[in-house]
Amino acid sequence: MVEIQALQQLEQKLNQVILGKPQAVRLALCCLLSEGHLLIEDLPGLGKTTLAHALALSLGVHYKRVQFTNDMLPADLLGQSVFLKDTQEFQFRSGPIFSQILLADEINRASPRTQSALLEAMEEKQVSVDGLSYPLPKPFFVIATQNPLFHAGTNALPESQLDRFLMRLALGFPDLQTEKLILQQDHGQSRLEGLLPCINEQQLLLLQQQVVQIKVSDALLDYLLALVTQSRQQQDCLPLSPRAAKALLRATKAFALLSGRHYATAEDVQQVFPSVAEHRLNPGSSRDNKSLSLQLLRKVPCPL
Amino acid sequence: MLNPAFIPTALLVQLMLLALLQEGLSWWSSLVLMGILLFKYISFKAQQKVRMMTINALAVMLCLLLLSQLWQQDMQDSMLQLLFFSAALRLFSIHSELPHAKKLVWVQYFLITTGFMLNQSLWFASAVFLLFFCNLYLHYLLFAPVQQSKFRWTDIRLLLWVMPFCIALFVLFPRLPPLWQTERQHQAQTGLADELSLGGLERLVQNDSLAFRVEFANEKPAQHELYWRAKVFEAFNGQDWLPDLQRTPQQPVTTAGRYQYQLVVEPHFQRSLFSLGQVSQLQGQVQTVAAGLIESRQQISRRFSYSLTSNGSAVAQQNTEEAKRNLVLRHSNPQASELALQLKQQHTTASAYARALYQYFEQQQFSYSLRPPVLNQQAQVDQFLFQHKVGFCGHYASAAAYLFRAAGIPARVVAGYQGGVWQTQGDYLQVLQKDAHAWVEYLEDGYWRRFDATVIVAPLRLTQGLSDALSLSERQFLDQFFQRGFLGSWLQQLEWLDYYWSVWVLSFDQTEQRFIWHYFKTMPWLWIATGITTSLLLVLIIYLWLQRSSQSQNVLLRQRMLKVLRPYGEKADYQSMESYLRQLTALHPALSTELNELLSAYQRFEFAEQQEQLQQCRKLLHQLAKHNSTVG
Numbered sequence: 001m002v003e004i005q006a007l008q009q010l011e012q013k014l015n016q017v018i019l020g021k022p023q024a025v026r027l028a029l030c031c032l033l034s035e036g037h038l039l040i041e042d043l044p045g046l047g048k049t050t051l052a053h054a055l056a057l058s059l060g061v062h063y064k065r066v067q068f069t070n071d072m073l074p075a076d077l078l079g080q081s082v083f084l085k086d087t088q089e090f091q092f093r094s095g096p097i098f099s100q101i102l103l104a105d106e107i108n109r110a111s112p113r114t115q116s117a118l119l120e121a122m123e124e125k126q127v128s129v130d131g132l133s134y135p136l137p138k139p140f141f142v143i144a145t146q147n148p149l150f151h152a153g154t155n156a157l158p159e160s161q162l163d164r165f166l167m168r169l170a171l172g173f174p175d176l177q178t179e180k181l182i183l184q185q186d187h188g189q190s191r192l193e194g195l196l197p198c199i200n201e202q203q204l205l206l207l208q209q210q211v212v213q214i215k216v217s218d219a220l221l222d223y224l225l226a227l228v229t230q231s232r233q234q235q236d237c238l239p240l241s242p243r244a245a246k247a248l249l250r251a252t253k254a255f256a257l258l259s260g261r262h263y264a265t266a267e268d269v270q271q272v273f274p275s276v277a278e279h280r281l282n283p284g285s286s287r288d289n290k291s292l293s294l295q296l297l298r299k300v301p302c303p304l
Numbered sequence: 305m306l307n308p309a310f311i312p313t314a315l316l317v318q319l320m321l322l323a324l325l326q327e328g329l330s331w332w333s334s335l336v337l338m339g340i341l342l343f344k345y346i347s348f349k350a351q352q353k354v355r356m357m358t359i360n361a362l363a364v365m366l367c368l369l370l371l372s373q374l375w376q377q378d379m380q381d382s383m384l385q386l387l388f389f390s391a392a393l394r395l396f397s398i399h400s401e402l403p404h405a406k407k408l409v410w411v412q413y414f415l416i417t418t419g420f421m422l423n424q425s426l427w428f429a430s431a432v433f434l435l436f437f438c439n440l441y442l443h444y445l446l447f448a449p450v451q452q453s454k455f456r457w458t459d460i461r462l463l464l465w466v467m468p469f470c471i472a473l474f475v476l477f478p479r480l481p482p483l484w485q486t487e488r489q490h491q492a493q494t495g496l497a498d499e500l501s502l503g504g505l506e507r508l509v510q511n512d513s514l515a516f517r518v519e520f521a522n523e524k525p526a527q528h529e530l531y532w533r534a535k536v537f538e539a540f541n542g543q544d545w546l547p548d549l550q551r552t553p554q555q556p557v558t559t560a561g562r563y564q565y566q567l568v569v570e571p572h573f574q575r576s577l578f579s580l581g582q583v584s585q586l587q588g589q590v591q592t593v594a595a596g597l598i599e600s601r602q603q604i605s606r607r608f609s610y611s612l613t614s615n616g617s618a619v620a621q622q623n624t625e626e627a628k629r630n631l632v633l634r635h636s637n638p639q640a641s642e643l644a645l646q647l648k649q650q651h652t653t654a655s656a657y658a659r660a661l662y663q664y665f666e667q668q669q670f671s672y673s674l675r676p677p678v679l680n681q682q683a684q685v686d687q688f689l690f691q692h693k694v695g696f697c698g699h700y701a702s703a704a705a706y707l708f709r710a711a712g713i714p715a716r717v718v719a720g721y722q723g724g725v726w727q728t729q730g731d732y733l734q735v736l737q738k739d740a741h742a743w744v745e746y747l748e749d750g751y752w753r754r755f756d757a758t759v760i761v762a763p764l765r766l767t768q769g770l771s772d773a774l775s776l777s778e779r780q781f782l783d784q785f786f787q788r789g790f791l792g793s794w795l796q797q798l799e800w801l802d803y804y805w806s807v808w809v810l811s812f813d814q815t816e817q818r819f820i821w822h823y824f825k826t827m828p829w830l831w832i833a834t835g836i837t838t839s840l841l842l843v844l845i846i847y848l849w850l851q852r853s854s855q856s857q858n859v860l861l862r863q864r865m866l867k868v869l870r871p872y873g874e875k876a877d878y879q880s881m882e883s884y885l886r887q888l889t890a891l892h893p894a895l896s897t898e899l900n901e902l903l904s905a906y907q908r909f910e911f912a913e914q915q916e917q918l919q920q921c922r923k924l925l926h927q928l929a930k931h932n933s934t935v936g
Contacts, residue, residue, distance in 0.1 A: 217911050219858060263912035266880035301877040303862055304910060 003207050010058055010198040017054045017191045018047055020178030024169055027275050028055060030258055033211050034250035036166020037122050037142040046171045048145040053192050056101040060197025063101035068110040074117035078127045097121055100137050104144040108154040119161045139204060159283045166247050168279035214253035215263040219304055224248060224269055230300050237281040237292050248276045266304035273297055306400040307445040311348050314395050315341055317438045321415055324431055327422045328384045340392045359397045384418055391415055402871055409443045424607045426805035479814050500537050500545040500698060500719055500742060514570050515721060516578060517803050519732040521564035527723060532578040534720035536595040542635030543684060545717045561613035568609045568806040575599045578720060585613035587815055609811030618751040627747055630714035637685040644710035654713045654748035658755050665760045672762035700757035701742040714747040732803055858910055861921055868929045898924055
């Protein structure tokens, strides 16, 4: 169980960088452990990019950052085939997507075309260029950030593409004390500097395997399904798909692992549910609005 | 955590109880109770907590007050007041304590039931049932979640489910005799006074309340034969007629009778019962005593029902003693004695003498009045017979009995009721207090023949009841209320319902149970139907039981947890057990060790499926339950 300890250490370190947001940090890690992609949505300046950077840095894996703009083309992301004069043949020059963690900053600024190129890669875990498939490295993890939809120059991600993200997180404003602390500790250098990786690639893969083995009791599955079923009976939201149910289960398991348990509990489900479900129930909502998923949680009795 | 709707509802229930039990409460206790309830309402609105000291002081004061009043009132009423005081003070002290509220609900159930000691009519019973349901709702509030204060459909369905069982219990549960009884000191307000003076029935005649009701099985006697015997007076002291009966129970003569009838008697707090002529068979808790009368084995303090068979003939003489006793004349009325001797010389046989007396009353211009002139102490019979010649049944019976005895014919005064009103709706006879009557029985050839001088004086009194014997204006006044119009028929319907309530529900006893049993035995198809129903029910019960036992340990454990932990705080439906336990830990820091241990054991058992943790859970729950009971 060296990995678990390392994981806890990792969480601790992240909390030293992202102050006052332990829940968001844990959920972000949870998303990563369950091999899902993470969408962080919030106003500029709340620490989206810092969180994404910190995650990438501390995991000790190869990462790249892409700033999305509206004139960006899919080839800028995926890479392209280049004709080499010497050998008289095409060679594939891989784009920034070929990394273990991709930071996609302001993903909703890109054109729909580029967005879908990225999202296809996220689902397939491979890239097809000129009829040839290039597998992406393992683990492959996209942390996308986006500004709220009402901001100028944004293209909303369609429902089907939002669904590819396991979780959508919002950081929200820090509380007064935390903000004061942030100001006090501002010494002109980024908090990210000096952040060293806590786990290596092997350990991450091992942890991801452990997530799969977390025990989920039959009654707990019933509860999870009751939540999903309830969403299908409600009029005011989109129904949760089986894919969403799978995502919910994986996130639950990862959350249990993060709590140092080898079994998942009902509380785990309830903790991850808003982040996993809200953007699927209500794609139009933004930021910290979790009202629909919380309503749904309140409607389903939990005997466990 | 008490449901916020609890206290207002409890206040309402107690207010209704106050109205219901008014009859058993003295005026001062009603006032005190009103005061307590009002004060509680005000402090509840202001959200103030009343100090326990105040309540205890109040309780001691009320106890002393009750003790000081104990000699003046009925024991039963005092006990009722004590119980009511304790309930009201308990409500007073409740702020949000669940165990206290539970006790209160149970005491209120008890109080509601005591209502049946005061009254058993259908209307009262409906009020009792209404109150019972209010209290049931109160009971429900104890266990309903805080946000939920309305009855849900499932709860109502549950009540409906219970109904058949209630009815089955009512029909099948053995009727046990009362474990203890208190004699109530009530003034007899009927025609059943222990003595009959010359103006004795006066008070009753204006009384419209119900005395008893009769239903005849087959043949109905004619109106002029409806002489309901209740008391026999054999000793005359010059003013009053007194009973001179040994209360020796006698063997009933069991012969076939003409009239089969069932009576439902209103409580009159005596043992006397009513019968027509010679009784040949009886059923229920009744016995025959001397002079062919019927008595209950206990004081009639609630509605009482019994069945009789009479052959309608005169009552037989029991022994020679009886004849001798009924000849005694200690006080002289010289004029009357002289008249008796004169008539006796002309008419030798008793029946001829009786006819002569009838004639005498007819010829001498006697008249019937409910307000006769007051008689002096001396020679009252003479005064009545020769001076005033105005009176009602008591006067005529008294005088006639004297005249018989003076002529050497054994005679006695009988009191009871005469006639009654036939209710067309239910085909039963209703006898009111105003039908009280007195007449004479004289002995001839071993039988006690009836002699009723009132027949001669006021024939209508006999054939059509009192109202026809009264003046026109009085009659119109009565008619206005009881005979005509919508209200009249409506009242009759209600009376009818109340009658059958008495017959079918109140008087349902061992005899009826046995009857049902016998009826049952003669019907093979009923047997089969019951067998099938019972076995189906059994199968259903076994099925449900198996279902329950096949329910996983997990479900049972969860139910147990909820039950044990409820007193510490309410769990919302959507809340997970973990967040619930954490919430409890925050509420009760003293229990945090136990609660945290319980949480971890529960999680391991429920989610990690470690069966061995079940034991630990149970142990912790047991501790918590014990802790709760010591605190509560």
